[in-house]
Amino acid sequence: xxxxxxxRRGRVIDPRNGVDGVRDVLVRDGKVVEVSEALLxxxxxxxxxxxxxxxxxxxxxxxxxxLREPGEEGKETVLTGCRAAVAGGFTAxxxxxxxxxxxxxxxxxxLVLSRARAANLCHVYPAGAITKGLKGEELAEMGELVxxxxxxxxxxxxxxxNAALMRRALQYSTxxxxxxxxxxxxxxxxxxxxxxxxxxxxxxxxxxxxxSAEVAMVARDLVLLEETRARLHLAHxxxxxxxxxxxxxxxxxxxxxxxxxxxxxxxxxxxxxxYDTHAKMAPPLRSDRDVxxxxxxxxxxxxxxxxxxxxxxxxxxxxxxxxxxxNGIVGLETALGLTLELVHAGVLTAKRAVELLTxxxxxxxxxxxxxxxxxxxxxxxxxxPQEEWTVxxxxxxxxxxxxPFHGRKQKxxxxxxxxxxxxVFENGQVGQKESR
Amino acid sequence: MRHLLGIExxxxxxxxxxxxxxxxxxxGKPDTxxxxxxxxxANLFFEDSTRTRTSFHMAAKGLGASVMNWTQTGSxxxxxxxxxxxxxxxxxxGVAAIVMRHKSSGAPHLVAKHVRCAVINAGDxxxxxxxxALLDAFTLRQRWGSLDGRTVVIVGDILHSRxxxxxxxxxxxxxxxxxxCGPPTLIPPGLEAMGAEVTHNLDAALPGxxxxxxxxxxxxxQSENFLPSTREFARLFGLNxxxxxxxxxxxxxxxxxxxxxxxxxAPAVADGARSVILxxxxxxxxxxxxxxxxxxx
Ligand SMILES: [Zn+2]
Numbered sequence: 149x150x151x152x153x154x155x156r157r158g159r160v161i162d163p164r165n166g167v168d169g170v171r172d173v174l175v176r177d178g179k180v181v182e183v184s185e186a187l188l189x190x191x192x193x194x195x196x197x198x199x200x201x202x203x204x205x206x207x208x209x210x211x212x213x214x215l216r217e218p219g220e221e222g223k224e225t226v227l228t229g230c231r232a233a234v235a236g237g238f239t240a241x242x243x244x245x246x247x248x249x250x251x252x253x254x255x256x257x258x259l260v261l262s263r264a265r266a267a268n269l270c271h272v273y274p275a276g277a278i279t280k281g282l283k284g285e286e287l288a289e290m291g292e293l294v295x296x297x298x299x300x301x302x303x304x305x306x307x308x309x310n311a312a313l314m315r316r317a318l319q320y321s322t323x324x325x326x327x328x329x330x331x332x333x334x335x336x337x338x339x340x341x342x343x344x345x346x347x348x349x350x351x352x353x354x355x356x357x358x359x360s361a362e363v364a365m366v367a368r369d370l371v372l373l374e375e376t377r378a379r380l381h382l383a384h385x386x387x388x389x390x391x392x393x394x395x396x397x398x399x400x401x402x403x404x405x406x407x408x409x410x411x412x413x414x415x416x417x418x419x420x421x422x423y424d425t426h427a428k429m430a431p432p433l434r435s436d437r438d439v440x441x442x443x444x445x446x447x448x449x450x451x452x453x454x455x456x457x458x459x460x461x462x463x464x465x466x467x468x469x470x471x472x473x474x475n476g477i478v479g480l481e482t483a484l485g486l487t488l489e490l491v492h493a494g495v496l497t498a499k500r501a502v503e504l505l506t507x508x509x510x511x512x513x514x515x516x517x518x519x520x521x522x523x524x525x526x527x528x529x530x531x532x533p534q535e536e537w538t539v540x541x542x543x544x545x546x547x548x549x550x551x552p553f554h555g556r557k558q559k560x561x562x563x564x565x566x567x568x569x570x571x572v573f574e575n576g577q578v579g580q581k582e583s584r
Numbered sequence: 585m586r587h588l589l590g591i592e593x594x595x596x597x598x599x600x601x602x603x604x605x606x607x608x609x610x611x612g613k614p615d616t617x618x619x620x621x622x623x624x625x626a627n628l629f630f631e632d633s634t635r636t637r638t639s640f641h642m643a644a645k646g647l648g649a650s651v652m653n654w655t656q657t658g659s660x661x662x663x664x665x666x667x668x669x670x671x672x673x674x675x676x677x678g679v680a681a682i683v684m685r686h687k688s689s690g691a692p693h694l695v696a697k698h699v700r701c702a703v704i705n706a707g708d709x710x711x712x713x714x715x716x717a718l719l720d721a722f723t724l725r726q727r728w729g730s731l732d733g734r735t736v737v738i739v740g741d742i743l744h745s746r747x748x749x750x751x752x753x754x755x756x757x758x759x760x761x762x763x764x765c766g767p768p769t770l771i772p773p774g775l776e777a778m779g780a781e782v783t784h785n786l787d788a789a790l791p792g793x794x795x796x797x798x799x800x801x802x803x804x805x806q807s808e809n810f811l812p813s814t815r816e817f818a819r820l821f822g823l824n825x826x827x828x829x830x831x832x833x834x835x836x837x838x839x840x841x842x843x844x845x846x847x848x849x850a851p852a853v854a855d856g857a858r859s860v861i862l863x864x865x866x867x868x869x870x871x872x873x874x875x876x877x878x879x880x881x
Contacts, residue, residue: 345773346774347778349772349773350749351592352711353689353708353709353712353749354709354710354711355710423689467666467668468666468667468668469667469688471688471689
């Protein structure tokens with residue numbers, strides 16, 4: 149393994165440092181050493197990556213991933229999830245705590261971290277639960293979770309319905325300065341719903357989930373945020389009303405960040421088609437108008453991150469009546485292609501797209517990486533912006549195949565992923581051997 | 585072989601020819617007991633419905649088919665068998681068609697994607713009930729000759745009614761104007777996009793109606809707070825004698841049954857001269873024979 153790598157003549161897009169142009173990037177001992185407009189001399193023993201015609205980007209960071217371990221290893225493990233991550237160009241993922249054995253204690257956090265060390269592919273940052281067992285009743289030991297390595301606190305998968313408890317969680321978090329990440333869903337409004345409430349749910353005769361189920365909770369939590377002066381991160385924002393409230397809260401200086409998934413930016417509720425459970429998720433795919441508002445919000449900086457909400461499920465979880473189908477789709481291996489669709493459509497500039505996958509999420513959670521200035525971790529994703537390919541779920545590194553994008557044509561693909569100056573993915577192959 | 589998953593997906597001429605075919609299955613018409621002779625039709629009912637099940641049963645028998653009746657009670661579904669397992673097992677016995685009723689919208693669509701026999705939707709969740717809509721259209725056509733330019737008011741719990749959805753699609757396809765009427769909590773969004781007009785004022789809608797279709801009100805809607813009370817519902821949306829006065833003299837009254845007398849419809853109206861409720865029931869068998877003939881032969 150070479151400890152010195154020279155990425156030669158790639159188009160470096162590093163939004164945090166204002167770089168967009170052909171550069172040489174030299175990394176050594178896991179760090180970026182130099183980014184140069186001029187040709188750099190090749191150091192002896194350096195591995196040279198000819199990046200002509202390619203994009204050389206900071207490694208992608210996904211704030212929202214379900215690795216399913218411990219407890220549902222048949223769907224995904226830390227190892228298989230990390231493989232999927234690096235195959236998708238991600239060098240860091242935040243692992244949600246709604247595993248079977250919830251990550252509500254330092255022990256579980258340590259287990260996830262030790263599995264990640266064994267996988268030895270990308271950075272895994274666990275998120276700890278807000279409440280014990282995700283029951284929404286008592287606060288989990290946030291101090292222990294943070295000191296064990298959790299970078300965010302969340303009950304993702306479900307909301308904290310009790311407003312007083314939510315207020316305490318926000319208050320309590322300020323002593324650690326971690327973001328409280330929220331899945332916004334008023335369960336009394338979403339109850340029994342299977343998809344977005346609109347003309348499509350009417351046509352299909354499915355109980356709808358109104359946009360207000362999300363927006364009302366966003367409003368509540370922004371009010372609590374203002375009182376507590378904590379940090380709030382809104383997971384998988386899905387509707388126009390939420391975006392409007394976030395914009396307004398930011399204008400008033402509240403510390404709120406948010407993320408949108410690629411699928412909420414690409415698909416609307418019509419993707420449910422004739423009861424396709426692969427288009428079933430929480431929050432549901434919304435109206436075309438909501439999609440439009442989300443696209444504006446990621447473009448104009450209201451939303452800082454594109455995050456996948458990678459949610460692996462088994463085949464049988466989806467091969468059922470729509471109402472019974474489990475929510476969620478896998479996302480790590482399709483995120484770049486879908487984000488680039490927005491670039492090709494003129495919704496995002498290439499630079500903004502890269503920012504949403506790198507510096508935006510890094511900044512939201514205060515994570516290392518996300519840029520390529522000297523001293524930054526040598527987490528690098530090399531993309532061929534021209535390569536045309538077709539999504540094939542059967543070839544995913546993820547242990548699960550639940551995606552509505554199987555067979556979709558994409559332009560632009562990850563060709564290499566480097567973590568800490570070490571190549572972990574190249575041309576469809578995850579470099580790390582199976583451990584165990 | 586062809587599925588009947590809903591009225592959606594059927595063209596006007598296809599619906600017309602199906603209704604024409606039903607004509608030939610009315611009592612007193614030439615013998616059709618050979619049409620499905622030697623074939624098996626499976627009645628797969630995950631939700632109770634004596635009326636629809638019996639009607640399909642009689643229709644299949646009348647075409648010479650044998651009928652396999654399957655009900656959820658005591659079946660392997662309670663032992664965790666999935667819908668698809670059940671459907672595939674039934675298909676494996678060599679049936680020509682599966683007639684299914686299920687509480688989940690889209691359940692017949694799921695089955696249709698995974699079996700090779702015909703799937704006939706006998707009511708799925710709050711989605712569609714195509715055979716009911718066809719027999720309603722058949723009944724109206726019998727009276728009017730054509731539905732073109734006629735106005736049908738559908739009143740009641742539109743939100744949860746598969747009958748309302750199928751009727752909207754069917755009546756529109758056959759040239760009628762459809763007005764949906766009910767309290768705002770029971771009117772789903774986007775009906776206009778499906779071609780309906782929407783009103784919350786039954787009194788205003790009645791004078792323009794050539795037919796009024798009352799839907800059954802499920803009493804649990806009250807406990808779910810869709811309504812303050814069935815009493816208030818009856819006051820605002822019940823078809824009573826005073827409202828009947830507002831209707832055109834020749835206008836018809838329909839109800840898919842079973843009826844809550846005194847809630848969505850007053851007994852005198854249900855049994856009155858303009859009511860075609862019993863004709864709906866007797867036409868049901870002829871229409872379902874035509875459906876089986878088209879789908880299962
Ligand atoms: Zn999630």
